[in-house]
Amino acid sequence: MNLFLASTDAAGKLNALQTQFGIEGKYLLMQIISFSILAFVLYRFFFKPVLATVEERNKKIEGGLKHAEEMQAKLAAAAQESAQIVKQAQVDAQKIVDEARKSAKDFADKQQAEAIQRANDLLTKAQHSIELEHKKMLDQARTEIARLVVTTTERVLAKKLTDADRAAYNETASKELSAL
Numbered sequence: 001m002n003l004f005l006a007s008t009d010a011a012g013k014l015n016a017l018q019t020q021f022g023i024e025g026k027y028l029l030m031q032i033i034s035f036s037i038l039a040f041v042l043y044r045f046f047f048k049p050v051l052a053t054v055e056e057r058n059k060k061i062e063g064g065l066k067h068a069e070e071m072q073a074k075l076a077a078a079a080q081e082s083a084q085i086v087k088q089a090q091v092d093a094q095k096i097v098d099e100a101r102k103s104a105k106d107f108a109d110k111q112q113a114e115a116i117q118r119a120n121d122l123l124t125k126a127q128h129s130i131e132l133e134h135k136k137m138l139d140q141a142r143t144e145i146a147r148l149v150v151t152t153t154e155r156v157l158a159k160k161l162t163d164a165d166r167a168a169y170n171e172t173a174s175k176e177l178s179a180l
Contacts (some may be wrong), residue, residue, distance in 0.1 A: 043148060143174075146170040153169065
């Protein structure tokens, strides 16, 4: 019975609220139906396209982010590759510089060796020329000394020598001078 009293008491309170706020059941039902129709129309023609557009934009943003990540990875790979190319170019340039230095040193050494060889050849030729000049000078001096000896001998002996005597004295004087 308490239950019945509690339900009648709740119904009484509900009626009191309805009369106090001016709520009528048939209007309440019509408002619920109107609200449901409005909610359906809004969902169907407004929220659904807006949600589809939002979903499409989210997909584009995700695609853009993936593309940006891919491009960033490609950029990093390209930067690494360019750094490697620059490093290889530096190594190649250093090799070229080293080879150029080596070939320049070899060329300089070769030129120096050739200059030394030419100087030695000139020195040898000069010494040979000096020796020939010395021999020639000695031969001229011997001849002149022999002529002077013969002339002096002629004067000392006060007689004239024949060509045969002169040649014999010259030859004797040359032999004696050669022995020196």
